[in-house]
Amino acid sequence: MNELLRVKEVRKVYQSQLKGTAVEALRAINFVVEHGEYVAIMGESGSGKSTLLNLLATLDKPTSGSLLLEDSNLNAIKEKDAAAFRRDHLGFVFQDFNLLDTFSVKDNILLPLVLSRMPLQEMEKRLAKIVKDLGIEKLVDHYPYELSGGQKQRVAVARAVITRPKLLLADEPTGALDSKTSDQLLKVFQQFNQSGQTIVMVTHSNIVASHANRVLFIKDGQVFHQLYRGDKNNQAFLETITATMTALLAKEE
Amino acid sequence: MFYNKLALHNLRKNHRAYLPFLLSMLFLVAVNTMTQVIVTNEGMKALHDSASAIGMFKFGNIIIVFFSVIFSLYTNSFLLKQRKKEFGLYNVLGLGKREIYQLMFWENTLSFLLVLSAGIVTGLILAKLGFLVLKKLMGAVTAFTFSFSVSSLFTVLLLFFLIFLFIFLVNCFQIKRMNPIELLLGNKKGEKEPKAKWFATFIGLICLGLGYYFALTIQSPIAAIGMFFVAVILVIIGTYCLFTSGSITLLKILKKNKKYYYQANHFITISNMIYRMKQNAVGLASICILATMVLVTITTTASLYIGKEDSLKNRYTHDISLTINEDPALYKKIVAETADQAGIKLKEMPEVLSSQPLLFFNNKENYQVINNNKNATAKAAKNAMIQLFSLAEYTKLSGNSTSLAANEVLVFPVNGTIKGKTLILNSDRYVIKKTVKKFGDFTAQDGLTDNFLVVMKDWQSINSLLDKWYDGTGYEFYKAKSYQLDFDFSDSSKQMRLDFVAAVKTKLAQQFSDENYNVDSKDEFEESNNTLTGGFLFLGIIFGLIFIVATSLIIYYKQISEGIDDQARFEILQKVGMSHIAVKKVIHSQVLFVFLFPLAVAILHLAVAFSMIRKLLLLFGLLNWQLFLVTTIIVVLIFSLLYLIVYQLTARSYYQIVERKN
Numbered sequence: 037m038n039e040l041l042r043v044k045e046v047r048k049v050y051q052s053q054l055k056g057t058a059v060e061a062l063r064a065i066n067f068v069v070e071h072g073e074y075v076a077i078m079g080e081s082g083s084g085k086s087t088l089l090n091l092l093a094t095l096d097k098p099t100s101g102s103l104l105l106e107d108s109n110l111n112a113i114k115e116k117d118a119a120a121f122r123r124d125h126l127g128f129v130f131q132d133f134n135l136l137d138t139f140s141v142k143d144n145i146l147l148p149l150v151l152s153r154m155p156l157q158e159m160e161k162r163l164a165k166i167v168k169d170l171g172i173e174k175l176v177d178h179y180p181y182e183l184s185g186g187q188k189q190r191v192a193v194a195r196a197v198i199t200r201p202k203l204l205l206a207d208e209p210t211g212a213l214d215s216k217t218s219d220q221l222l223k224v225f226q227q228f229n230q231s232g233q234t235i236v237m238v239t240h241s242n243i244v245a246s247h248a249n250r251v252l253f254i255k256d257g258q259v260f261h262q263l264y265r266g267d268k269n270n271q272a273f274l275e276t277i278t279a280t281m282t283a284l285l286a287k288e289e
Numbered sequence: 290m291f292y293n294k295l296a297l298h299n300l301r302k303n304h305r306a307y308l309p310f311l312l313s314m315l316f317l318v319a320v321n322t323m324t325q326v327i328v329t330n331e332g333m334k335a336l337h338d339s340a341s342a343i344g345m346f347k348f349g350n351i352i353i354v355f356f357s358v359i360f361s362l363y364t365n366s367f368l369l370k371q372r373k374k375e376f377g378l379y380n381v382l383g384l385g386k387r388e389i390y391q392l393m394f395w396e397n398t399l400s401f402l403l404v405l406s407a408g409i410v411t412g413l414i415l416a417k418l419g420f421l422v423l424k425k426l427m428g429a430v431t432a433f434t435f436s437f438s439v440s441s442l443f444t445v446l447l448l449f450f451l452i453f454l455f456i457f458l459v460n461c462f463q464i465k466r467m468n469p470i471e472l473l474l475g476n477k478k479g480e481k482e483p484k485a486k487w488f489a490t491f492i493g494l495i496c497l498g499l500g501y502y503f504a505l506t507i508q509s510p511i512a513a514i515g516m517f518f519v520a521v522i523l524v525i526i527g528t529y530c531l532f533t534s535g536s537i538t539l540l541k542i543l544k545k546n547k548k549y550y551y552q553a554n555h556f557i558t559i560s561n562m563i564y565r566m567k568q569n570a571v572g573l574a575s576i577c578i579l580a581t582m583v584l585v586t587i588t589t590t591a592s593l594y595i596g597k598e599d600s601l602k603n604r605y606t607h608d609i610s611l612t613i614n615e616d617p618a619l620y621k622k623i624v625a626e627t628a629d630q631a632g633i634k635l636k637e638m639p640e641v642l643s644s645q646p647l648l649f650f651n652n653k654e655n656y657q658v659i660n661n662n663k664n665a666t667a668k669a670a671k672n673a674m675i676q677l678f679s680l681a682e683y684t685k686l687s688g689n690s691t692s693l694a695a696n697e698v699l700v701f702p703v704n705g706t707i708k709g710k711t712l713i714l715n716s717d718r719y720v721i722k723k724t725v726k727k728f729g730d731f732t733a734q735d736g737l738t739d740n741f742l743v744v745m746k747d748w749q750s751i752n753s754l755l756d757k758w759y760d761g762t763g764y765e766f767y768k769a770k771s772y773q774l775d776f777d778f779s780d781s782s783k784q785m786r787l788d789f790v791a792a793v794k795t796k797l798a799q800q801f802s803d804e805n806y807n808v809d810s811k812d813e814f815e816e817s818n819n820t821l822t823g824g825f826l827f828l829g830i831i832f833g834l835i836f837i838v839a840t841s842l843i844i845y846y847k848q849i850s851e852g853i854d855d856q857a858r859f860e861i862l863q864k865v866g867m868s869h870i871a872v873k874k875v876i877h878s879q880v881l882f883v884f885l886f887p888l889a890v891a892i893l894h895l896a897v898a899f900s901m902i903r904k905l906l907l908l909f910g911l912l913n914w915q916l917f918l919v920t921t922i923i924v925v926l927i928f929s930l931l932y933l934i935v936y937q938l939t940a941r942s943y944y945q946i947v948e949r950k951n
Contacts, residue, residue: 095864116868123866134861138560140482148866150556156547179482195865 040202040234041069041092046101047257048087061087063257065101069203069236074229076248077238078277083254085238089207092236093126094118105202123148127196127204131211133188135180135195142176145194152199166194170224186217193224197233204228206237210244222247242281246274253284260284292388296395299375306371307400313364313842314404315411317357318449320835322412323419324350325441330420332434341817342824349828353835358452360839363575365456367846369463376464390461397460401453408449409442419831426594427823483567485541486534493530500524504897509738510904517901524894525578532574536566557862557875565851565883572843573887580891581898583829583836584921584928588895589902590829592920593822593909600910601818605811606730607638607775609790612807614645614769620806621774623796631789638775641686641729643742644677644751645771647758651739655713658758673705673739675714676771677751683744686729693746696720701728705739712743715758730775735912766804786812821909837931844884844939851880852946859947876947884936892925 048062061084069075079085090096091103094110095118103110105125113121122128135144142163149159167173170190180188189209196204206225210218226247229235237248245251247270253261263280265273300307328346333339376389384392420435500523507513540563544550550559566573593600613620617640628635649656651671659672683699684690693699698712698719712719728742745751752768759767778786790810797806855876862872899921903914911917 093864116870119863119866119868119871122864128864130864134864136560136858136861138564138858143556143560146551147556150551151553151866153553156551159551 038071039068040071040073040106041236042102042104043067043088043092044102044104046088046091046098046103048084048091048096049099060257062091062098065254065257065259067252067259067262069234072229072232072234074225074235074247074249075237076245076251077236077254078240078242078245078251078281079254080240084257085240085254086207088254089205089236089238092203093128093205094122120152123152123199125202127199127201129189129192129196129204129206129209131208133180133185133192133212135188135191137180139180140176141172141178141180141183141191144180144191145176145198147195148199162198166198169227170194184217185213186220189213189217189221190224193221197228202234204233204235206235208239209237210239210241218244242274242277245277246270251277253280255284292391293395293399296392296399299392299396300399303372303375306368309842309845310364310368311400311404313838314361314400314449315408316835316838317360318404318408318445319412319415320353320831321357321448322409322442322445323416324353324831325444326413326416326437327419327423329438329441331436331438339820342820345821345824345828349831352832354448356835356839357448358455359575361452361456362459363572364842364846365459367850369460370850373467377467386464389464393460393464394457397453397457401449405446405449409445412445413437419827422830423823423827425823426827428819483537483563485538487538489530489534490538493527493535495527496523497527497531500527501897504901507901507904510907513901513904514908517905520898520901524581528577528890528894529571529574532566532577533570536570537563540566558879561858561875561879562882565879568850569847569883572847573883576840576843577887577890577894579836579839580887580928580932581894583833584891584895584925585898585902586829586832587928588917588921588924589906590822590825591924592906592917593911594826595920596906596911596913596916597815597818597822599913599916601811601815603732603734603912604910605809605814606732608778608786608811609776609793610809611772611774611776612809613772613774614766614805615801617772617774619800620797623800624774624776624793627789627793627796631785631792633781633785633789634779636777636779638730638777639686641773641775642679642682643771643773644755645767645769646674646676647767649673649675649714654708655716658715673741675741675743677754678742678744679748679751680744680746683728687725687727689725691723693722693744695746695750697722697746699723699725699744701725701731701742701744703731703733703740703742704736705741707741714743714754717754735907735914783812786810787816818910837935840932841935841939844935845942847883848939848943849946852943855943856947880940880943884932888929888932892929895921895925 043065046062046065047060050059050061065084065088077085077088087096091098091110094113097111108121108125128134136147139147145163145166146159149162163176167176170193172187172190172194175183175187175191180191183191189212193209209225210221213221222244225235225237229249235248237244239245249265251263252259253263261280261284263273263276268276324346327333328343328350333343333346376393379389379392380386416437417435500520503516503520503523507516540559543555544559544563549555611617611620611624621637624635648659649672650659651673656673656675680691680693680699691699696719698721700707700712700721700723702724707721707724710721712721725744731742745754755768781789787810790808790813794808797808859872859876862875863869867875899918903917906914906917
């Protein structure tokens with residue numbers, strides 16, 4: 037079995053502190069991600085996709101159900117170990133980049149490695165490779181405020197993958213980019229995936245989702261539907277996704 | 290007018306940004322009013338030794354004015370930073386820069402009027418209150434009454450008119466340089482990483498090193514007065530340079546060292562500290578300098594105030610001392626008559642006969658007579674006062690009988706030591722037969738110069754020495770015998786005693802030339818010492834208060850501006866893989882460091898200045914250095930406590946911002 041991530045009957049309930057009313061963000065989520073997969077999770081706002089990502093990122097814990105990354109049970113990780121776990125096994129790309137303005141590009145990328153106390157030589161070796169892959173060699177000594185949005189997001193991607201994470205999590209990674217730089221970034225993601233990187237991405241955009249190999253639709257706290265790319269190219273897959281979305285919306289009415 | 294309405298509206302709307310500015314300006318107006326009123330107060334002249342008290346307050350007042358100007362600019366810069374975005378919006382929406390200047394003019398005028406009227410009222414109340422405190426501290430006489438002149442208020446008005454005008458011009462200049470987009474972005478613009486400034490760091494090191502060197506090596510109190518201010522200025526320059534460039538240069542060096550820099554603990558701290566220091570260095574250096582100043586003033590003034598009884602006792606063994614250079618019989622008679630008339634009982638001490646106090650220059654243990662004024666003060670550290678006594682006088686005063694050969698002496702060291710067993714006076718060698726521990730009422734005490742009492746065989750040998758040393762005309766004074774008459778009062782009120790001293794002085798002045806006698810009264814000294822030490826302490830307290838308010842405000846501004854930046858960093862670090870606790874620890878330690886650093890440096894400055902200040906205190910007659918040490922430690926402890934309380938209070942607002950989402 038080539039299974040990397042298994043999400044089983046995950047339920048998440050938010051308890052409002054004031055009124056005591058419970059809001060069920062996730063009802064019963066079940067899915068499996070295999071090694072080397074590129075999965076997009078789609079859903080309208082309020083569908084629970086961000087909650088799901090937070091659970092995968094160990095930033096939050098489910099009310100019931102289990103999340104397994106290979107052999108480790110994400111529920112069982114204690115808060116003080118969660119940070120180290122995130123650092124070693126997961127990579128993150130955020131909508132708003134989340135670069136530290138006090139660090140140069142180089143130091144931003146190296147940040148997780150420094151936190152893991154990796155030897156300097158190894159760090160520099162990895163850095164050299166990653167900045168070349170992402171085409172940001174010339175930017176390493178610059179500071180985030182000197183970069184464009186697309187460049188910043190590449191730096192953020194570099195920071196996410198330099199730890200060689202088992203799973204790369206992306207939360208609306210193109211949300212703050214224009215269509216051209218979005219396209220470039222998605223190509224980068226696809227390349228990474230082709231070289232074996234497992235990616236789980238949350239998005240509400242059909243176009244972004246069409247770059248993935250599989251799309252999960254979340255609605256009302258459940259995986260409502262899923263689509264595999266099969267042999268389709270991006271354009272054809274996009275049409276399938278759009279059609280599905282239309283059908284899902286139509287059903288609702 | 291449209292703009293004045295808009296300005297008024299702005300003041301109300303922006304109260305969050307404006308309030309600290311208005312409050313600190315109001316405070317400055319109030320403090321200036323208070324010191325002005327006290328300085329120009331007519332009652333001041335009724336004080337004992339009023340000239341020195343007024344001089345002291347004028348000096349304090351000048352410092353407060355300087356401080357007001359600098360601090361106004363500082364608090365204004367924070368206000369402007371917060372307002373820039375709004376001005377940018379007006380600019381984009383169609384107000385030209387000319388109109389923005391008009392708007393600012395009205396805002397400034399309104400805040401000027403508001404601050405001035407409220408500040409002067411507060412200042413007058415504070416002045417009245419301060420006056421009562423001052424009176425109490427000085428133990429002053431009833432003639433010391435409160436009144437104020439309109440001209441003193443006018444001075445304050447003029448001062449703050451100029452300050453507000455200057456602020457207005459600075460703001461206009463700042464706005465003029467900006468384009469609307471920059472104004473809109475305001476303080477959000479990304480900051481460049483600061484560069485290491487080697488030159489400024491070098492200057493800072495030199496200045497601080499020299500300042501410390503002077504402070505540590507100074508020997509004589511008289512030289513200390515002059516060097517004190519040089520050292521203070523050097524240390525101030527050094528502190529500013531080292532805080533602003535030295536800190537960044539040091540951090541940059543650490544950053545260049547990759548082995549050191551790329552370690553989990555150092556990595557985040559160094560890169561954050563570079564930015565923190567860039568933004569805060571001037572503020573921190575100011576806190577440090579102010580803290581040092583206050584520590585120095587309060588320890589000094591409190592020591593003088595607490596030690597005034599002590600210095601009085603050291604200085605006066607008896608209530609009244611008369612030093613007379615001619616036959617004392619007539620003087621005794623006058624004193625006795627005056628006492629009878631006033632109904633005062635006097636206890637007369639045995640009369641002490643000696644030579645005049647003679648000034649010597651210590652040239653490698655050879656004491657050379659200074660019979661002109663050359664070298665007299667220039668090398669005060671190597672000067673020594675020597676007073677000669679006959680053996681008969683010694684026997685009379687101490688009750689010990691001993692014998693002395695012509696080349697033998699007894700020595701009573703009042704201050705300092707003579708090395709070895711010989712005393713060389715102008716190349717004549719004397720064998721020190723004995724260093725005596727007790728000599729009449731004389732006591733050993735620290736002083737400005739070395740001071741020895743030397744007992745010789747008889748007056749004949751003393752006279753022949755004096756003739757040899759002071760050969761020529763114009764030296765008769767040195768050869769005259771000195772009679773010291775001491776009196777103690779038995780049971781009479783202080784006012785009676787003061788009146789009596791005044792009466793004696795008048796009567797003696799009628800009969801004798803003032804070159805031939807000197808009256809020294811313990812009560813009179815106590816009065817003027819009370820004025821001086823009380824006044825000093827009062828100023829010290831005022832400075833302390835101003836400083837605490839200023840620090841609180843600087844810290845408050847820092848917390849607010851940093852909290853917003855740090856909040857984002859805090860979140861990012863957690864997402865990238867630092868645990869909540871680790872991030873909290875890092876931020877907490879950085880914040881704490883930034884606050885403790887100026888305090889630690891201030892205490893270091895104080896420690897280095899300690900021996901220099903001790904020497905200065907000798908000038909004021911405070912000889913008890915243990916008392917000074919204890920006072921210093923207590924003041925440092927209290928101050929640190931207050932500082933930490935201010936820090937805790939403002940840190941709360943910081944953590945509220947930073948931890949909002951956690």
